[in-house]
Amino acid sequence: MTPDRRRLLIGAAAAGLAGPAFGRDPADLVLTGRLVQGGFVMGRTWPRALIFVDGEALTTASASGHFVVGFDRDAPGSVSFESRAGRRSQRRTLPIVTGTFPSSRINGLPPSTVSPTDPALLERIAREVALKTEGFASRIDTDDFRSGFDWPLQTYRVTSHWGAQRVLNGTPARPHYGIDLAAPQGSPIRAPADGVVTLAQPAMHFEGGLTLIDHGQGLISAYLHQSRIDVLPTQRISRGQIIGAVGMTGRATGPHLCWRLRWRDRQINPALLVGYSAPETGY
Template identity: 55%
Template sequence: MARTEPLTGRMDRRTLVGALASAAGLAAAPARAADRDPVLRLAGIPRQGGTLIGRTLPDAAIAVDGVAVGQASPGGLFVVGLDRDSPADVVISVSSAGRLVGERRLAVAPGVFDIQRIDGLPPQQVKPQGEALLTRIAAEAERKARGWASQVATEDFAGGFARPLRKFRLSGRFGGQRILNGEPMTPHFGADLAAPAGTPILAPASGRVCFAETGLHYEGGLTMIDHGQGLITAYLHQSAVQVREGDAVVRGQVIGAVGREGRATGPHLCWRMKWRDRRLDPMLLLGVRAPA
């Protein structure tokens, strides 16, 4: 079982990516497995929760395990997300003019997820109670689903991602799961970055805001940014949201402030990433750039 203690200390980007890759038994450098294939090049860490940035023929059709997931941009760039529960291997294929032109089978390393068991909790602390609250949660979920469904036709993901906070303590890792009173809860799909309330949150890459609200039950202040092709990052528990839905943002722009709004026990930023229906670890994409 993985350790449950939070990681502490400050890491620069290179050290952090190296530590994550080392934990998965991988080299710290972006994956180069497909570089010998000029039709299909990939960069990223092939691990559960990882994101791969690919380059291929312009407008080529992309499939994962035989299922169509979209097409490359006019510049030939595309994204593939490896879900938290991704199988041990995936096949990425590229077709152009109805013909298969490239294919790559990737071994996917298992994630390292913290498991925590807590027993003896009152029922209201395990699941929300009351008709009014449940109705509110359902309405908020519908609005958030529309944000997650965004698919802006841009290549903003290509330049790589920076950290959304200049300084932080990694207090919770992606993919962890609590078992409360013997019942497994939904895994934690974000990286928790602890920092003082009011700390500026910076857009880690350019994109378009596809959701921005305050006062949500679970998230408090929540912003989502589409970085192209449905690769979306989310910023939870903000004390202030400083962008609006539809805004174009650039890398390094202040989009909000760290808080403890919603279901949070202390000031921190829960940083999440999703591609289509796949839950991703944003920390695994730090420093990864599109193949040349």
């Protein structure tokens, strides 16, 4: 285990984010996860139950009763869950720990990848935004997230942590919603969990070679700056399968993989799902 990997996992455990399920009675709504900004909850309830988050119906449990909910970087200090199936319902309220996010500076980027102004380039970026929006809109009816995630690279060095406030060429930018894993050019990228490819697009302006994988219920992982893409849209892939290779395409100054994860419209930290698994099946 690399020092960076050990620090990521030990830090989460030290914050009290890893532990047994919350709610153990067989009739309960059972929840477990990493209760921190950028974290998640995996739950088990009645099959196909409707899941409300802070009073809003956001997702539906799978045929086995499993579901996942993500918390973004600015998540509030608590979140309430309600599971409804017919006349049955269960409720839980859980605290969310405030995250600590560093700052990150990157210099030497081509100006067109920081503040583009060329009309033709802006038109291209708009087309690519439409492609990404469609890929992230996927809601595959599976629960492939249940067994947690592996790291997508076998050997790497973390060069930028999730949630870092970025300064690009001296200009403040939006937070970095990925983990940058530096690795040699051409290193194989492996799927961290089963899923379905929703986008496999080379030569995106910002992301370079980009792949999106839906792991169920809109939990979608992203792989940026690839030198090679080995999968196709709609392809069903398995955990550990090679999906592409590390590169430095798009907005990048060296070979690395930017690994991202989104649950619906919420950006979450993929490292927190490594080694985690959903509550065991019930009902």
